[in-house]
Amino acid sequence: MSVLDASDAAMLAMAARAAAGRAYAPYSGFHVGAALMFADGAIVQAANVENASYGLSLCAEASAVAKAMNEGRRGGLVAVAIAGGRPDAEGNAVPGPEPVMPCGRCRQMLHELAALGGTDPEVIGVADGGLARIMLSALLPHAFGPANLG
Ligand code: THU
Secondary structure (H helix, E strand, O other): OOOOOHHHHHHHHHHHHHHHOOOEOOOOOOEEEEEEEEOOOOEEEEEOEOOOOHHHOEOHHHHHHHHHHHOOOOOOEEEEEEEEEEEOOOOOEEEOOOOOOOOHHHHHHHHHHHHHHOOOOEEEEEEOOEEEEEEHHHHOOOOOOHHHHO
C-alpha cells in the first residue's frame, strides 16, 4: 500500500538524502537522514548524531521525531523517508542495494508520534535501485502505544 504519489515519494526521499548530508557520524561512517512529512505539508528533516560514547548515538529518525515534537507537532504524520550510506568525496551519503529501514527503537518512536494523530504513516527506504515502501503498521505490528496506558 502506498500513501504518497510517486513524485511526493521521490521528493521526500530527496529530502532524506539531503538530511543525511548533515549527519554527524564520525564513528560508524554511516550517514543517515530522515524526512518526516505531515498532513499540513511540512517536512521535518534530521540526521544521525553520534557520540564518542558510542551507545549514546541518536538515529536520524529519533532525531527527527524529537525535532518535530519540539516544534509542537503531535500527530499528522503521513510519511517518513530514510536514506543512508557511506559518504562520497563530496560528503553525500551513497545508498546501497538494501534500503535503510528504521531500527526497532525508531519504529516505536515513529509510532508514538503517529498514534497521537491516529495515522499509519508510509515508510520509504531509499536504496540505490529505487524506493522500498511499506506502512509503519507492517513494520511494527501490534504496537504498544499511548492507548495502552488508558
Ligand atoms: N542509524 C540511523 O540513523 N537510522 C537507522 O534506521 C539505522 C541506523 C544510524 C545509527 C548509527 O549512527 C549509524 O546509523 C550506524 O548504525
